[in-house]
Amino acid sequence: MVTEQHIWEFLADVQDPEIPVISVLDLGVVRKVDLIDQQSVDVTVTPTYSGCPAMSAISIGIRMKLLSKGFKKINVIHQLSPAWSTDWMSESGKKRLQEYGIAPPQPQSHDGDLFSEDVHIECPRCHSVDTKLISQFGSTACKALYQCESCHEPFDYFKCHH
Ligand SMILES: [Zn+2]
Structure with a gap:
């Protein structure tokens, strides 16, 4: 039984494509995880800034990680507001x-x-x-x-x- 807590743990292994020493969670771009069922998940991410070329790589990284954990339907939603902050x-x-x-x-x-x-x-x-x-x-x-x-x-x- 996979829970949302597990999803957060999986995402802690997804590296920033430009800076491999930090994860997408360290970067603070993952805002929300919604577990739909045991094979479907929605992940809401906020780009570090609009047009940041690293974001598509981040979305792919999230997808690949969750595919490897047995998910079939992974929806990465880009949420632009509120804007990402270095905080x-x-x-x-x-x-x-x-x-x-x-x-x-x-x-x-x-x-x-x-x-x-x-x-x-x-x-x-x-x-x-x-x-x-x-x-x-x-x-x-x-x-x-x-x-x-x-x-x-x-x-x-x-x-x-x-
Ligand atoms: Zn110096």
């Missing part, structure tokens, strides 16, 4: 992101002036806040490229937000 990302997800060398998103309150002079993104390697924005687009559209003035290493900053 939905788990603390352990943010920590693993940093260990992976990507600066985790700053608290929502700072997002308004993300690219102003006053906001200092911490270097994930040496933790210096003496960093500068190189490009608003890093390795993917979801990330901005920064460079650390202390250790001179470039790094990605995860900036998906609204």
